[in-house]
Amino acid sequence: MLDALVVAPHPDDAELGVGGTIVRLMQQGWKVGILDLTSGEPTPLGSPEKRAEETAAATAELGSPWRKNLGxxxxxxxxxLEHRRAVAAVFRAVRxxxxxxxxxxxxxxxxxxxTRLVEEARxxxxxxxxxxxxxxxxxxxxLYYFSVHLRIVERPSFVLDISDQLDAKVRALKCYRSQLxxxxxxxxxxxxxxxxxRTRFWGHMAGTLHAEPFASRETIGLTGLEHLLL
Known part of the structure; x- marks a missing residue:
């Protein structure tokens, strides 16, 4: 049973877009998982074996969340429909x-x-x-994270402070030597x-050192304003 599951197209996308948040949530006692949809290979300097080793090392740097690759x-x-069924089965398994x-x-x-697979499998x-x-x-x-191949400025619904988790995020990213x-x-x-x-920019916008941006298609409800960064 997981509190949160990050679905990533390739190994390294979770770390790029939401790595600091993964570490922060786990430090707060959340049960977090990562579902990589593909191996990410072939790439110019990678191989399936090397990518698997890099992913294992990065996962350890994040604090060893649950992780699975659908292949x-x-x-x-x-x-x-076949892929949608496979992702939905994982949602049912880890809930x-x-x-x-x-x-x-x-x-x-x-x-x-x-993105379509996550929405439809949900x-x-x-x-x-x-x-x-x-x-x-x-x-x-x-919630939608940003690991995009477009030269855009993100338009998030909110950002999450990861100032204390940035070092762990960077260590995890450096594990992907063949890619990054x-x-x-x-x-x-x-x-x-x-x-x-980018994390420094969004941290500055929120009044902290580093932050990760997130978007939502649906309205976000709050129980209070005590945790807002001013």
């Missing part, structure tokens, strides 16, 4: 109250497909009289630099 086709991820999905607008087709997960394994279950909410370290252009800012610049 769906990289570069050809589609919101098919998260909160889902994190990629932001719905992206240049990478896998990311757009992943609906299917609650259906009775179906052949989906497990007991019907409906995750209460989806060894393939970066010499003398220019790399992906990790860009991620830190």
């Amino acid at each position: 769906l086709p990289n570069r050809s991820l589609e919101p098919t 998260p109250r909160l889902l994190f999905a990629p932001y719905w607008e992206d240049a990478h087709p896998d990311h757009v497909a992943a 609906f299917w997960s609650k259906l009775s009289k179906s052949d989906i394994p497990g007991t019907p279950f409906h995750p209460a909410r989806i 370290v060894d393939n970066q252009p010499a003398g220019k800012p790399g992906v990790i630099d860009s991620v830190c610049d």
Whole structure:
């Protein structure tokens, strides 16, 4: 039973978009999981074996959340009925109250497909009289994180302070050497630099050092204002 499940198109997307939040939630006692939909391979410097090793190391840096890879086709991820059923079965198995999905607008087709899969599998997960394994279950909410391939300024619904969790997020990102370290252009800012610049920007906007942005399609309800950063 999980409190929150991050669904990622590829290994490293969870760390890029929501890595600090994963660490923070686990430090607060939440049970958090990551569902990677594909292996992320092939890539220029990677291999399935190397990617699996990098993912295991990154998971440890995050605090060892529950993690599973569905093994769906990289570069050809589609919101098919078969894939929707597979994701819905995971939702029924781990029963998260909160889902994190990629932001719905992206240049990478896998990311757009992943978002549709999460939304559609969330609906299917609650259906009775179906052949989906497990007991019907409906995750209460989806929040969307930003790990996008577009040069845009995010338009979040809110941001979460990760000032104390940034170091763990960066350590996890550096575990993906084949994707985020060894393939970066010499003398220019790399992906990790860009991620830190963005967390610093959103932290500044919220009155703290670093923050991760999130969007929501649905109205967000609050029980109080005592935790708002001013």
